[in-house]
Amino acid sequence: MSASPSLYPPLSAPLHxxxxxxxxxxxPAAWREPSARPAELLTAAYWADLVAEAxxxxxxxxxxxxxxxxxxxxxxxxxxxxxxxxxRLDAVLIAARVAPLTRHIGLVPTVITTHxxxxxxxxxxxxxxxxxxxxxxxxxxxxxxxxxxxxxxRRTFPPFRIEDLDTPAVRxxxxxxxxxxxxxxxxxxxxxxxxxxxxxxxxxxxxxxVDRDKLHYIDxxxxxxSVKGPSITPRPPQGQPLVSxxxxxxxxxxxxxxxxxxxxxxxxxxxxxxxxxDEIRTEHAASGRxxxxxxxxxxxxxxxxxxxxxxxxxxxxxDGLAGHPYTSDAQIFTGTPADLADLLLERREAGLTGFRLxxxxxxxxxxxxxxxxxxxxxxxGAFRTxxxxxxxxxxxxxxxxxxxxxxx
Amino acid sequence: xxxxxxxGHRSGRPRKQIHLAAHFPGVNNTTVWSDPAAGxxxxxxxxxxxxxxxxxxxxxxxxxxxxxxxxxxxxxxYDLDVVGRPDTFTVLSALAAVTEHLGLTGTINSTFNEPYxxxxxxxxxxxxxxxxxxxxxxxxxxxxxxxxxxRGGFLPQEERYSRxxxxxxxxxxxFDSWRGDEIVADQxxxxxxxxxRAGAFAHQGRHFGIEGRFNVPRSPQGRPVIFQAGDxxxxxxxxxxxADAIFSRYSTLKEGQAFYTDVKGRLARHGRTPDxxxxxxxxxxxxxxxDAEAQELARExxxxxxxxxxxxxxxxxxxxxxxxxxxxxxxxxxxxxDPGEHTIARGRAQVRMYRDPLATAREWxxxxxxxxxxxxxxxxxxxxxxxxxxxxxTVAATIDDFVQADAADGFILVxxxxxxxxxxxxxxxxxxxxxxxxxxxEYEGTTLRDHLGLAHPDHARAxxxxx
Numbered sequence: 001m002s003a004s005p006s007l008y009p010p011l012s013a014p015l016h017x018x019x020x021x022x023x024x025x026x027x028p029a030a031w032r033e034p035s036a037r038p039a040e041l042l043t044a045a046y047w048a049d050l051v052a053e054a055x056x057x058x059x060x061x062x063x064x065x066x067x068x069x070x071x072x073x074x075x076x077x078x079x080x081x082x083x084x085x086x087x088r089l090d091a092v093l094i095a096a097r098v099a100p101l102t103r104h105i106g107l108v109p110t111v112i113t114t115h116x117x118x119x120x121x122x123x124x125x126x127x128x129x130x131x132x133x134x135x136x137x138x139x140x141x142x143x144x145x146x147x148x149x150x151x152x153x154r155r156t157f158p159p160f161r162i163e164d165l166d167t168p169a170v171r172x173x174x175x176x177x178x179x180x181x182x183x184x185x186x187x188x189x190x191x192x193x194x195x196x197x198x199x200x201x202x203x204x205x206x207x208x209x210v211d212r213d214k215l216h217y218i219d220x221x222x223x224x225x226s227v228k229g230p231s232i233t234p235r236p237p238q239g240q241p242l243v244s245x246x247x248x249x250x251x252x253x254x255x256x257x258x259x260x261x262x263x264x265x266x267x268x269x270x271x272x273x274x275x276x277x278d279e280i281r282t283e284h285a286a287s288g289r290x291x292x293x294x295x296x297x298x299x300x301x302x303x304x305x306x307x308x309x310x311x312x313x314x315x316x317x318x319d320g321l322a323g324h325p326y327t328s329d330a331q332i333f334t335g336t337p338a339d340l341a342d343l344l345l346e347r348r349e350a351g352l353t354g355f356r357l358x359x360x361x362x363x364x365x366x367x368x369x370x371x372x373x374x375x376x377x378x379x380x381g382a383f384r385t386x387x388x389x390x391x392x393x394x395x396x397x398x399x400x401x402x403x404x405x406x407x408x
Numbered sequence: 409x410x411x412x413x414x415x416g417h418r419s420g421r422p423r424k425q426i427h428l429a430a431h432f433p434g435v436n437n438t439t440v441w442s443d444p445a446a447g448x449x450x451x452x453x454x455x456x457x458x459x460x461x462x463x464x465x466x467x468x469x470x471x472x473x474x475x476x477x478x479x480x481x482x483x484x485x486y487d488l489d490v491v492g493r494p495d496t497f498t499v500l501s502a503l504a505a506v507t508e509h510l511g512l513t514g515t516i517n518s519t520f521n522e523p524y525x526x527x528x529x530x531x532x533x534x535x536x537x538x539x540x541x542x543x544x545x546x547x548x549x550x551x552x553x554x555x556x557x558x559r560g561g562f563l564p565q566e567e568r569y570s571r572x573x574x575x576x577x578x579x580x581x582x583f584d585s586w587r588g589d590e591i592v593a594d595q596x597x598x599x600x601x602x603x604x605r606a607g608a609f610a611h612q613g614r615h616f617g618i619e620g621r622f623n624v625p626r627s628p629q630g631r632p633v634i635f636q637a638g639d640x641x642x643x644x645x646x647x648x649x650x651a652d653a654i655f656s657r658y659s660t661l662k663e664g665q666a667f668y669t670d671v672k673g674r675l676a677r678h679g680r681t682p683d684x685x686x687x688x689x690x691x692x693x694x695x696x697x698x699d700a701e702a703q704e705l706a707r708e709x710x711x712x713x714x715x716x717x718x719x720x721x722x723x724x725x726x727x728x729x730x731x732x733x734x735x736x737x738x739x740x741x742x743x744x745x746d747p748g749e750h751t752i753a754r755g756r757a758q759v760r761m762y763r764d765p766l767a768t769a770r771e772w773x774x775x776x777x778x779x780x781x782x783x784x785x786x787x788x789x790x791x792x793x794x795x796x797x798x799x800x801x802t803v804a805a806t807i808d809d810f811v812q813a814d815a816a817d818g819f820i821l822v823x824x825x826x827x828x829x830x831x832x833x834x835x836x837x838x839x840x841x842x843x844x845x846x847x848x849x850e851y852e853g854t855t856l857r858d859h860l861g862l863a864h865p866d867h868a869r870a871x872x873x874x875x
Contacts, residue, residue, distance in 0.1 A: 031600060038593035042625060044536045070623045082601040087625040090532035096501035097536040119556045127498035131452040151524040153618040204442045207715035212485040228555035230478055234450055234492045321598060
């Protein structure tokens with residue numbers, strides 16, 4: 001069933017590595033660790049330090065989590081807890097704030113497609129690409145939360161609990177949100193192409209600043225919105241900044257296959273990883289979409305220490321502080337950087353092209369990734385020893401796409 | 409120093425301190441792109457150069473305009489001016505990384521956005537810049553721009569200020585939903601938040617019905633500084649009610665004084681004092697070693713700004729007809745403007761400036777005939793004239809006079825060249841203003857509110873609670 005193997009990277013290709021930044025870390029008690037800086041989570045200096053550390057480790061990119069509501073211990077509803085980190089800054093603005101302070105690493109903020117405007121997001125990510133000179137991406141996410149919808153007051157959603165996922169109402173809602181996300185990405189991509197690369201001509205003889213024949217109305221008409229275009233922002237340096245999405249099920253797998261350059265998946269073993277990558281690649285081949293197959297990154301939460309017992313102790317201590325064992329959609333790895341390197345290399349054989357690691361405690365596990373895992377992978381010849389490209393697409397081995405509106 | 413006193417300086421009153429800001433030259437009809445010195449209007453290096461110059465000159469803030477659809481004329485994208493600009497929030501946040509003190513003011517439309525999202529973007533920008541964010545609240549209603557947005561052109565024109573007022577009020581409710589002391593972050597005790605309902609809000613109004621919890625804790629300035637730019641009676645009232653500064657377009661002394669008196673006079677009705685609203689006209693400038701040299705340079709700049717093609721297009725704003733068959737070096741059209749609904753130019757503010765096209769056309773024809781002006785001559789001579797033209801000494805004295813005479817509290821300067829057009833002003837005029845004792849030589853505070861002499865909203869609240 002799988003498509004032409006030449007579409008996909010060979011097993012000997014170097015691993016790609018990203019890190020997912022989320023406040024003090026992914027464990028809800030992370031902020032209580034001595035290495036955490038809980039009073040600085042809303043400062044530029046905190047984020048600049050994290051991204052500088054990730055760049056020191058030569059990582060491909062960082063993602064920055066976001067949401068249009070406060071964090072919650074409940075998967076679909078708000079809570080009133082006071083013992084966990086609450087409050088966050090807009091992820092696109094964090095990415096822009098650190099862009100001039102870094103030179104190589106990709107910056108991939110999260111954007112919620114359900115409540116924002118594709119026109120605004122298209123120009124924001126294009127501009128992130130300008131301010132980072134070609135290192136921008138975006139991770140698109142839908143939101144079915146009732147409380148977040150109430151922050152906008154434009155739509156209402158049925159009650160949504162994880163255990164209701166298979167009810168017709170929630171299935172219908174999920175389908176609608178992912179269809180909308182697909183439309184959203186299409187509108188954003190058309191807006192990025194709505195200026196041809198050489199549209200600005202500055203032709204003094206005719207007095208024309210632009211060649212209007214190289215600016216294009218995108219005329220996107222979808223079920224949920226329409227966008228006329230063109231963008232107000234010229235085509236960004238990468239042409240198309242990286243589009244990515246996290247996926248756990250058939251509909252998001254389809255979004256990854258049809259609309260993105262990179263998907264994050266959460267397999268807990270190699271068989272699952274193989275099944276999901278096959279599904280996404282089959283869907284990609286069937287979609288008739290032009291261009292490269294999306295990268296598929298495995299997501300893992302990591303507690304890393306040179307002594308495996310120290311990592312386990314840390315996890316237990318944090319679970320104790322949180323009042324319950326930490327669970328995640330992603331596999332939780334607790335152990336040494338060397339053991340993690342073993343796992344990543346083994347899992348790569350299931351068809352993954354890279355990994356996005358979620359540090360359980362950013363103050364500790366981010367450095368364990370950059371100063372423990374990375375050298376370990378380099379020793380095995382599985383990770384870069386210097387940045388070898390100037391753009392995020394370049395780091396990921398993706399070409400700069402042709403403009404769909406350009407006539408040769 | 410008494411000889412330096414300007415025409416309007418009132419003896420006995422301390423000299424007012426001047427506020428200065430810099431407007432990045434981009435999509436507007438003063439920006440010259442044909443000059444070899446003109447750089448990119450999109451690359452970040454241009455913005456960084458411009459911001460660093462403004463900060464070196466101790467300016468209060470940098471200002472970015474906005475436009476959410478490319479302008480059109482005769483059904484085609486307008487191609488004679490600079491076209492294209494980056495996203496406001498994203499540029500300002502990146503500029504926060506290359507500056508330390510400069511205020512960062514962005515124009516953000518209240519029609520094609522939602523309060524929760526805009527409030528969290530400004531609150532985020534204020535955190536990420538250490539308290540330097542400002543919002544120029546503008547309104548729009550037109551279906552033309554609306555075609556780029558989910559909601560379309562849904563707003564009747566007469567409701568735009570109603571929505572803008574409620575938008576701003578709602579955003580303020582969100583900014584105020586955190587008091588600023590909720591984050592305890594006590595690692596030992598395990599208490600992150602003092603208040604389980606921090607950020608709770610509920611707003612029910614005509615335009616917005618929203619409730620929940622705001623997810624950005626209180627930022628250094630509490631609220632961003634609020635600018636407003638409309639000039640109608642409603643716009644002035646909106647500013648008097650809720651803005652910290654108004655961005656006007658009157659840069660002549662008499663007009664400026666009339667506007668100043670009118671707007672400051674409206675404040676008492678809203679329980680505010682005159683120093684709570686700054687009046688900052690937009691102003692262009694041309695500097696030369698001597699006044700005569702500056703005048704000569706200004707004429708050259710005007711001709712760079714108004715090509716033959718631009719002159720014809722400018723006439724079309726008034727005539728509301730396709731005039732592409734006319735020779736820009738020839739006489740004005742002898743046909744009258746089309747009095748119907750304006751269809752020729754879309755997405756341009758200038759269209760609204762000519763409220764009586766027939767009278768304007770008659771006046772222009774008479775003027776051109778009397779002076780023997782071609783179409784291009786007329787537009788060059790009557791169009792946007794530079795506000796300040798002269799030697800640095802003349803320009804510094806004029807700016808000082810305007811401010812001391814209460815025609816303005818300062819100016820938002822728009823150079824005509826990107827990105828280096830501000831450099832000469834920073835290097836020559838600013839030192840003279842500093843010598844006159846009317847402009848800072850060092851930043852005295854850290855936030856934009858500090859630079860503008862505006863109270864911190866928390867202090868205002870504390871005052872209310874105490875009284």
